[in-house]
Structure formats: structure tokens, C-alpha cells
Amino acid sequence: MSKKSRFRQWGHLAWSLALACAVVLTGCGSSETKNQAASQDSAQAAQKRTIKHELGETEITGEPKRVVALEFSFVDALWELGVTPVGIAHEKETDVEGLLGQKIEYTSVGTRQQPNLEVISTLKPDLIIGDLNRHKDIYKELQKIAPTIILKSRNSTYQENLSSFTTIGEALNKQKEAEQRLVKHKAVIDELKKNIPAGDSRTVMLGVFRADSLSAHGAKSFDGELLEMVGIKNAIQDAAEPTVKISLEQMVQWDPDVIFLVEADDTLLSEWKQNPLWNNITAVKNKEVYQVNRDLWTRYRGLKSAEKIVTEASEILYSKKK
Known part of the structure; x- marks a missing residue:
């Protein structure tokens, strides 16, 4: 075989090898591009929900x-x-x-x-x-x-x-x-629940006093359900709504052992204090009426607030009696 023929043969071989590599690289690049596109689509889909x-x-x-x-x-x-x-x-x-x-x-x-x-x-x-x-x-x-x-x-x-x-x-x-x-x-x-004795049978009522009504928080309210969960029983168990407007006569009927009191307006409270029925309530007779912060107990309703309410309730009910 002449040198010229051998040169042509090597040339064809080199060209074929280059073409094969190009095809492989193109395939790899195409596969990589597809994978990147799929990854991007997946990320975008994850962001949309x-x-x-x-x-x-x-x-x-x-x-x-x-x-x-x-x-x-x-x-x-x-x-x-x-x-x-x-x-x-x-x-x-x-x-x-x-x-x-x-x-x-x-x-x-x-x-x-x-x-x-x-x-x-x-x-x-x-x-x-x-x-x-x-x-x-x-x-x-x-x-x-x-x-x-x-x-x-x-x-x-x-x-x-x-x-x-x-x-x-x-x-x-x-x-x-x-x-x-x-x-x-x-x-x-x-x-916090560990601070609350299991044997305490007292019932509590949170009352928000306004000028013409008392809004009482029952067992289905935010604070009522929270305190029930840690073992502090609510006086209002049968109310359909979380909060109910009640009269003095109804309060006497429920007769809470403890009243957590919020004074949004003291007009009605002052009037009730002049009524003998008020002094017949167990919480009043036993001097277990406690003023609490309205914002914390009735308005905030967050995780941190819940933790603070349980802390405060346990301190009021138990620490002060030691």
C-alpha cells in the first residue's frame, strides 16, 4: 500500500472517530439539558402549591x-x-x-x-x-x-x-x-401541666365585663379549651358557642369557683356588686375573683399567648395558695 493510500485510510478513521465522539457528546449534552429542564420544572412545581x-x-x-x-x-x-x-x-x-x-x-x-x-x-x-x-x-x-x-x-x-x-x-x-x-x-x-394538681375540682369562668353585658368564655372558647386540656375545668360546659352573653342570674346558676375577670367597662360590674346575688357566687364568697389582662386572655390567641395563659392561670390558682 502506498503512503498516500495509508494516509487516506488514517484520515477516514480519524474522521469516523471524531464523528462518533461528537454524537456521544451531543447525546450527553442533550441528556444533561433534559435533566436540568426536568429539575427546573420540578422546582417550579414545588414552589406552586x-x-x-x-x-x-x-x-x-x-x-x-x-x-x-x-x-x-x-x-x-x-x-x-x-x-x-x-x-x-x-x-x-x-x-x-x-x-x-x-x-x-x-x-x-x-x-x-x-x-x-x-x-x-x-x-x-x-x-x-x-x-x-x-x-x-x-x-x-x-x-x-x-x-x-x-x-x-x-x-x-x-x-x-x-x-x-x-x-x-x-x-x-x-x-x-x-x-x-x-x-x-x-x-x-x-x-406547664405538671404544675396543675389532678385532684382540683374547682371550675373557672372567664368573664369580659362591658357596659351592658357580660361575655363569658365557655369550654369551647380558645382559653376555655386550652385550660380544660391542662386540667382546669370550665364552669360553662353546655354552651353551643365559644362565648355567651349572660345575666347575673345565669352566673349564679353556673356558680363558678373561680372568676378570671376582664374589665372592658366597669359599669355593669359596679351594678352587680350592689346586688346580693353577686355575693352568693362561690368565687366571690371565697375571694377567688382575679383580674387578668384582656389582650392576652381574649384577643391574641397565638402559641406564645397560650403558653402565657397556662402559666398565669397556674400561678393564680396554685402558687398564691402556697
Whole structure:
């Protein structure tokens, strides 16, 4: 074979090898590209999720950072999960500081009863959390501003508030953090429960005095169910609603051994104290009427608040008797 022929043969062989490598590399590159695309699609799908709530389902993408909270328990939940709300509905300047124990930067978006939709819109939120009792009628308007979930807080039980906390964790894409906080919360409550003697048969009633009525919290209220869970029995077991407006005669009939008293207005309380029936109530006769903080016991309804309520109740009922 001539040198020229051998050269041509080697040339064809080299070209064939180069072509084969190119095909292999192209296949590898194509496979890698497909894997990257599939991975990206999977990540995007993981970020998009449908959150079930009290008024339906809401699709949320990513991890919301600009969140507006229209109830105190939602503020507490966000804070516990590492998110500072950009907007909060409240009544007093001290509300949020009292709830969290410190001042934070946020924009007031009106009251919980009547949030200001225009202000909420200017904040450009990526999530709004509203309360079923207060905000169901403006749900559609809120949805036009940003993805909105409606949960139970006001007039709800302790367990319903825990469920709302879990849903907020899902909405924030912080399910793991929410689960960890709930485990910690249970451990705290279980530890506090050890301070409450099993043999105590006293019944308690939380009463919020207003100018013309007493709103009593029964066993189905947030604080009522919470205290029942740790062994502190509520005087009102048969009420259909979490809170009920009652007369002095009804209070005498339920006859609580302990009254946790909230004075929103002392007009009615002053009037009742002049009535002999008031002095026939066991709690009054035994001087077991205790003033408690209205915000903590009736308005905040968060995990931290629940822990503080049990702590305070056990201190009032047992530490003061030692």
C-alpha cells in the first residue's frame, strides 16, 4: 500500500472517530439539558402549591415575604415562623408590641373590624391572611389585591387556632418550621401541666365585663379549651358557642369557683356588686375573683399567648395558695 493510500485510510478513521465522539457528546449534552429542564420544572412545581382554607383554595407560588395579617394570632404565627408582616390590622398603638414583646416595623392597615383595602394594596403584598369571622365578606376584594387565605381565629377554639398555624406554615412554604414549633409548643404545655394538681375540682369562668353585658368564655372558647386540656375545668360546659352573653342570674346558676375577670367597662360590674346575688357566687364568697389582662386572655390567641395563659392561670390558682 502506498503512503498516500495509508494516509487516506488514517484520515477516514480519524474522521469516523471524531464523528462518533461528537454524537456521544451531543447525546450527553442533550441528556444533561433534559435533566436540568426536568429539575427546573420540578422546582417550579414545588414552589406552586394550593392552600386549602375556610373559604376555598388559593394558589401560592414561592415563599411569601410581604405578608399582611388581619388578626393578632396570624401576626404571632408569622413572627414564630420568621416572617415580619409588612401590614397589620389593629386598634391600639400598643397592640403589636404587647403581642410580640417588642416593637417592629410595619404599616397599620386599619382595624381588624374594618381593614383599609387601599392601604393594603399600596403595600403590594404577596399574601394576605384574614379571619373567617371578620373578613369573609371582603374575601373577594382581598383576593384581587393578592393571594388570600381565610382562617379561624376570632371565636374559635384552641385546636382550631393550632390548625390555622399549620396552614400558615404551608402558605409560607415553611411546613418543617411550623411542625417543629408545634412540637416545642406541646412540650411547653405538657411541662406547664405538671404544675396543675389532678385532684382540683374547682371550675373557672372567664368573664369580659362591658357596659351592658357580660361575655363569658365557655369550654369551647380558645382559653376555655386550652385550660380544660391542662386540667382546669370550665364552669360553662353546655354552651353551643365559644362565648355567651349572660345575666347575673345565669352566673349564679353556673356558680363558678373561680372568676378570671376582664374589665372592658366597669359599669355593669359596679351594678352587680350592689346586688346580693353577686355575693352568693362561690368565687366571690371565697375571694377567688382575679383580674387578668384582656389582650392576652381574649384577643391574641397565638402559641406564645397560650403558653402565657397556662402559666398565669397556674400561678393564680396554685402558687398564691402556697
